[in-house]
Amino acid sequence: MPISFDDSVIQAFVNMLAAPLERTVDDSTLSEFRNHALFHLECLIDEYRSGGHTEDEAVALAIADFGPADLAAMAMLDEWCRGRKPSPFSRTSSSAVWWSFAWFGIASGCSLLAIQFAEMCPNPLALQVASTLVCLIPPVIAGIAVGRCVPTGNLRALGIALSPLFAHALLAACLMGPARGGILFLTLFVCVWLPAGAVSVTLTSWLRRNRQVRYQNSMPKEVSL
Amino acid sequence: MSEQTENGSDLLRGNTPALVLAILQDGPTHGYAIAKQINESAKSPLHLKQGTLYPVLHGLERDGFVIGQWEHPDGERPRKVYGITDKGRAELARRTFEWKQFATSINTILGVTLDAH
Numbered sequence: 001m002p003i004s005f006d007d008s009v010i011q012a013f014v015n016m017l018a019a020p021l022e023r024t025v026d027d028s029t030l031s032e033f034r035n036h037a038l039f040h041l042e043c044l045i046d047e048y049r050s051g052g053h054t055e056d057e058a059v060a061l062a063i064a065d066f067g068p069a070d071l072a073a074m075a076m077l078d079e080w081c082r083g084r085k086p087s088p089f090s091r092t093s094s095s096a097v098w099w100s101f102a103w104f105g106i107a108s109g110c111s112l113l114a115i116q117f118a119e120m121c122p123n124p125l126a127l128q129v130a131s132t133l134v135c136l137i138p139p140v141i142a143g144i145a146v147g148r149c150v151p152t153g154n155l156r157a158l159g160i161a162l163s164p165l166f167a168h169a170l171l172a173a174c175l176m177g178p179a180r181g182g183i184l185f186l187t188l189f190v191c192v193w194l195p196a197g198a199v200s201v202t203l204t205s206w207l208r209r210n211r212q213v214r215y216q217n218s219m220p221k222e223v224s225l
Numbered sequence: 226m227s228e229q230t231e232n233g234s235d236l237l238r239g240n241t242p243a244l245v246l247a248i249l250q251d252g253p254t255h256g257y258a259i260a261k262q263i264n265e266s267a268k269s270p271l272h273l274k275q276g277t278l279y280p281v282l283h284g285l286e287r288d289g290f291v292i293g294q295w296e297h298p299d300g301e302r303p304r305k306v307y308g309i310t311d312k313g314r315a316e317l318a319r320r321t322f323e324w325k326q327f328a329t330s331i332n333t334i335l336g337v338t339l340d341a342h
Contacts, residue, residue: 017276029283032305036256036279039302043257044275067274079280 009059010041017069025080033076041066070209100163103145104197107138108189139197146197147204241273241281242290243324246309246317249291253308256282282307290316 014037021030044062045055053061066072114133118126241263248254248262259282260275285291290313293305309317332338 033279033283035303036305037276039255039304040257040260040275040279042302065275067276069276071274072276072279075277075280076283079284082284 009063010038010045013041013063013066013069014038017073020070020073021076021080024077029080037066037072100146100201101167103142104139107142108193111138136192136196139193140200143197143200144204147201148208240320240324241278242285243317243320245278245281245285246290246313246320249307249309250314250317253306255296255304255306257304259307285313288316289313 014034017037018030018034021033025033041062044065045058048058048061049055118129244263245259248259256278257275260273260278263273263278264275282291282293286293286307289310291307292310293307295303295305297303
C-alpha cells in the first residue's frame with residue numbers, strides 16, 4: 001500500500017462513514033463504498049503531502065475535502081433506497097423494526113417475569129419495587145439498544161423502529177385479561193413504556209448523530225494549499 | 226465554509242450526475258479523478274463534497290448510464306474505473322437539454338444577460 005503512516009484516523013472515519021449503512025445496505029455495496037472512500041482519501045492525502053503538508057495535516061485536510069461522514073452515508077442510503085419499492089417495510093425500516101422488536105420483546109418478557117415473581121411474593125413492597133423497576137429500566141435499556149441500531153438521522157427508520165412498542169402494547173391489551181398483573185402491565189406499557197422507550201430511542205440516535213457532527217466539526221473547514 | 230459555498234453545494238448536488246457523465250465522455254476514470262476535475266473545472270462557489278460522489282456513481286451504474294470495473298494495480302489500493310455507456314450519453318444529452326431550458330427560463334425571469342466572453 002502506498003501509505004505508510006498510522007491510518008487509524010482514516011479507518012475510524014471510514015468506520016463512521018459505514019456505520020449508518022450497516023445492516024441496511026448489502027455487504028458487497030458496503031464493502032465497495034468503504035474501498036472507494038479509502039482509495040479516495042489516500043489519493044487526497046498523497047496530494048496534500050506532496051503539497052508540503054505534514055501527515056497529520058494531510059489527513060485532516062483530506063477528511064475535510066471528503067465531507068461529513070453522515071452526509072455521504074445518508075446520500076448513499078438515499079441512493080440505496082431510491083431503486084427499491086417504496087414500502088413501509090423496505091430494508092432500512094425492516095432492519096430497525098426487527099432490532100426494535102427483538103429488544104423490546106426481551107424487555108417486556110423480563111418485565112412479565114418480574115411481575116409474576118413479585119405477585120408470588122407475599123410482601124406487597126416487593127410488587128411495588130418490581131413495578132417501579134419494570135416502569136423505568138427495561139424500556140430505557142431497550143430504547144438505548146434500538147437507538148444504537150437504527151441509522152442515525154433517518155427519522156423514518158426511527159419512527160418505524162418505535163412501531164413494535166405500539167404493537168407490544170396492543171398485543172398486551174388483547175392477551176391480558178382483567179387480572180391485576182395484566183392491568184398493571186398494560187397501564188405501565190401505555191403510561192410509561194411508550195414515552196420512556198420513545199424518548200430513549202430518539203435520544204440515543206440523536207446523541208450518535210451529534211457525536212458524528214462534533215467529530216466532523218473538529219476537522220478543518222477550509223482547505224488551502 | 227461560507228454560506229455562499231454551501232448554497233453552491235446545494236445547487237451542485239442535483240446536477241452532479243450530469244457533470245459526472247460529461248467528464249466520463251472524455252474517457253474512463255475513477256471517482257477521485259472525477260471529483261478533482263469537477264472541483265477544478267467548476268469555480269467557486271461550486272465545491273463538491275467528494276464523499277457524495279460515490280452514491281451518485283452507484284446510482285448511475287445501477288441505471289446503466291456508466292459501467293464500472295475494479296482495477297487492482299500491484300502494491301496499490303484497488304480502485305473502480307468508470308466508463309460512460311451509450312445509454313449514459315443519451316442521458317447526458319437529455320440532461321444538457323433540460324439544463325439549457327431551465328437556465329434560460331431562470332435567466333429570463335431574473336433578467337440575467339450572459340456575458341459573451
